[in-house]
Amino acid sequence: MDPTMIRRALEERLTALDGELGELTAVPRDPAAVVSFGKRIGDATTEAVDRLTNVGAAEQLAAMRADVLRALEKLDDGTYGLCDRCGALIADERLDARPWSVLCVRCASLR
């Protein structure tokens, strides 16, 4: 694959992730505001579950964002497509599906 195209795909992904993370973390930080919101809608449990779901999603997005940044570094230092842990070639179909992959399938399954 063309490194220029890979870089563009990674940078687009980074921008998209930043946007999604910004939305997810734009929840009220003032506990009082959260409680009064929960009372108003009369279902504090649903509110709490929503927040937990958002935290999980934000963690996944943040982990993916770290991989995207690492993949960009690897493009710069010429190790793109090589596993960060064992140095093996990462399968093309894996890179096609997830251009920000920095571990081979085997090492990723150990993570």
Ligand SMILES: [Zn+2]
């Ligand atoms: Zn590996």
